[in-house]
Amino acid sequence: MRTAFFPGTFDPVTFGHMDVIKRASVLFDRLIVAVPVNSDKKPIFDLKKREEILRKVCSDIPNVEVISFEGLLVGAVVKFNVSAVVRGLRAISDFEYEFQMAMMNREIDIRVETIFLMPSPQYSFVSSRMIKEIVRLGGDVSAFVPKIVLQEMEKLK
Numbered sequence: 001m002r003t004a005f006f007p008g009t010f011d012p013v014t015f016g017h018m019d020v021i022k023r024a025s026v027l028f029d030r031l032i033v034a035v036p037v038n039s040d041k042k043p044i045f046d047l048k049k050r051e052e053i054l055r056k057v058c059s060d061i062p063n064v065e066v067i068s069f070e071g072l073l074v075g076a077v078v079k080f081n082v083s084a085v086v087r088g089l090r091a092i093s094d095f096e097y098e099f100q101m102a103m104m105n106r107e108i109d110i111r112v113e114t115i116f117l118m119p120s121p122q123y124s125f126v127s128s129r130m131i132k133e134i135v136r137l138g139g140d141v142s143a144f145v146p147k148i149v150l151q152e153m154e155k156l157k
Contacts, residue, residue, distance in 0.1 A: 003028060011128050012132075021033060021058060044153075083113065089118050
């Protein structure tokens, strides 16, 4: 069984994330969408809420599993017997960072392969950071995030 790992903060999950999840789920027998525990970031949603939202928005994709993990990505890849790490790339600036991460992960463990997927063009500019900023300034993000995200963001007001 070919298993892939799609790690991300998903704070909040966007249609860009969902586009990559849906496309990766077709390429692999099993796709683990993985939310890392990261104490350096200050998310708007806590870890459990992000997992809950991801489970809801992925519920119609039968081969997708949502988990959280602590520690190095390489450790999780080995633990879950993953064939590849899937990463989304929106722009050249994403590539530079993701390329460095992929090479570092591979240096730590040669078994860690990274596959880059570009989102569909209509989502190529969407980022969670931008979504949070638009919401903070009172803008409408309904074109960029699933309905459940809108509902959960409304609860934070």
